[in-house]
Amino acid sequence: MADNKNINPRRPIPSDRYDKLRENLSSGFADNFPVESFPPPSNRANIIKGDITTRKDDTVREVYIGLEDHDKAIAYYFENIIKPHVLVNGELTKVPVLYGSAERFKAVQQDGYYRDKEGKIQTPLIYFKRNSVEKRRDLGNKIDGNNPQLYYTFQEKYTKKNQYDNFSVLQNRVPQKEFHQVVIPDFVTLTYTSTIWCDFISQMNGIIESINYSSDTYWGDPEKFKFNAKIDNFGNTTELNVGDNRIVKTDFTITLQGYLVPKSINKLLSQKPQKSFSKSTFIVNNEVSLVKLDGPTLGRGSRTDRVPQDRGEVRELTNSEGITNSLNVEHLIDGIGFSAIGDDFIIF
Amino acid sequence: MALFGGSRDISLFNTISKELINDIIQTEIAYYKFTLEHTKVNVYGEAPQKNYYEPIKIASLIDRSDQTWTSDEFGPDVNQNITFTFLRKEFINLNLFSDVGDLILFRNNFYEVDGRIENQLAFGKDPDYALSTETSDFGGNFSITLSTHLSRIEKLSLVPLKGGKYPTTVKSQGGEANKLEY
DSSP states (O other): OGGGOOOOTTSOOOOOHHHHHHHHHTTOOSTTOSOSOOOOOOOOOOOOGGGOOOOTTOOSOOOOBOHHHHHHHHHHIIIIIIOOEEEETTEEEEOOEEESSOOHHIIIIITGGGBOTTOOBOSOEEEEEEEEEEEOOSSOOOSOSSSOOOEEEEEESOOGGGOOOHHHHHTTEEOOOEEEEEEOOEEEEEEEEEEEEESOHHHHHHHHHHHHHTTTEEEEOTTSOEEEEEEEEEEEEEEOOTTSOOEEEEEEEEEEEEEEBOOOHHHHHHOOOSEEEOOOEEOOOOOEEEEEOSSSOOSSOSSOSOOOOSHHHHHHHHHHHTOTTTTOEEEEEEOOSOEEETTTEEEO | OOSSOBHHHHHHHHHHHHHIIIIIIOOEEEEEOBOGGGOOOOTTSOOSSOEEEOOEEEEOEEEEOOOEEEEETTEEEEEOEEEEEEEHHHHHHHTOOOOTTOEEEETTEEEEEEEEEEEEEETTOOGGGOSSGGGTTBOEEEEEEEEEEEOOOOOOEEEOOBTTBOOOOOGGGTSOTTOOOO
């Protein structure tokens, strides 16, 4: 405690606010002072427990969409959807797709399958490379990175809190919903340049046609993220230089409409809890079993006596006669349903 | 009338050069001659499926330059230019007319012929183009030099040769060029 602080006079410790408060309370400046005992300082942060949701055993990961996801989307689409192929000496040959300007060891040693023994590149090849990331200001954003205000909420289809059992059905339990909040992403436009390198124009034509067909569609892995990709023009180059091989290349630009949800520490510190649940409710119908001891017959008897049909009518009967237990019924057990069994026994 | 460089002199040069290249220096290459008549060319002037005659082993003088490495978005790439020099007499014996576009196999790499130099004239005379009968037996076209570059071609369709010689070129007589004699 601050009272028992062992203060070294050679190294005085400045008083903090708590010490100042204790000095003031102990000064005897008013009645009831000094205070003999007062609560210790609260070390607890201002925590709303409702916001604390465990992510243990959670199958929903923190939503993160990075630049690499965009790059992978293009690579996936080339590899698995467009699948560029050319005829080389009558054999259908897959065209390798690379990310531009890879490290030397990767380009020469790991990707040696498209090189000969001297290390000369064997065509056809396709590379793509990200050139720029431009922020889109014509779409919404999270308003403030220090205190994001706009969130997108989606509901998880299954939550373990709603495990189905008969009890939940019988009790009219309203299923609890699991929600996840994701901050509104930063919408960006990514620009990629890509080049197709072939031996022949006749090979190039087929590749251009297949890529152009995929323009203006959504590129990416269906299991992950897909982004709208646009290709406006293809620039063809055919060169024949002395002392070098014939060059047949086509350059084109891919414009990708992307969005970013970073994994940065400032985002994690400022974001609101990602996971939340709807209110868990269940409706209890209090069912009472009654047995008539005397008086008019209950249930659907053959007589014309007024027969209470439900719990409310039983209550009214009781109130109108002003006598408690006018029907002289006895509460036996809690039960289910509404039925009259015989003349003297009714179950609500 | 010319004093030196008669046919006997040229014959001596040829014999010495042939022995020097084939038996002493003995650096050999495989020559792949392009078969024009077997190759279909598209509208872009390219043949995705090229055909070559089966290779013939020829000795030559080889002037190798160092490999040059360049790098771009596709990664590092290598090129090498090599100059091969042959005795012209050897080509004539094989009925081989070398030209741009042929391939040469050397150290298990294919080199595509970029240019053909035929400019080493003994005594400055070429008897094939002598203007007067007095000089038709003097001098000689001595060598053929082919400048090449490292090619990307990795698979070839080969046409077999008959008798280890290239088919006769009979175009000057009105027939087909490089007609195969099966």
